[in-house]
Amino acid sequence: MTQPPLRAAIVPVTPLQQNCSIVWCTATMKAAVVDPGGDLPRIRAAIAKAGVTVEKILLTHGHIDHAGEAKPLADELGVGIEGPHEADRFWLARLDEDGRNYGIRGVVFEPGRWLVTGDTVTIGNLSLDVHETPGHTAGSVTFHHPASKLALVGDVLFAGSVGRTDMAQGDHATLVRSIVETLWPMGGDTAFIPGHGPMSSFAQERAGNPFVGDAVLSG
């Protein structure tokens, strides 16, 4: 058996049990930490266990549970932060305030690179496609590695649910459009890591998701 080119380890962090992911290139053992919202000791332990060298931090969107401790981790590791889309500047600018409200640490920052559809982000030898998937937040992005049939979707889509759109700048119709027009074309056999809860596949959600399943949307 040859090693798959990409591997991922999920580390639930913060009281909101957000799926921080360590994603790495098995050829180079270079890694990205996706959405380090908090609980840095747990993230450090996962990095050590995987035996990888972190070369960057990637963010799907600017909410506190995803981005709260991105800046201190980036400083500690001496790496840059890429993402989300610039429309989430609104959320990144209020991480300290939101952190106080949730009783967790939030550090305000601006990423070194805002992302847009068509961009790619690299992890070692891997190249992941960036897709804007607004709706949950205006600046949400999805990272897609076609060769691995894997997507990291943040809080756009969950196993059996979709991202909430009742917070500032959320919009349900936009969210549904992002899912149907951007995620579904990646293919039903694409597995996804959501921002919270278990993994699933797009086929499984099209079959049974009560918000965006095919039967619901065609009904």
Ligand SMILES: [Zn+2]
């Ligand atoms: Zn969110």
Ligand SMILES: [Zn+2]
């Ligand atoms: Zn979240």
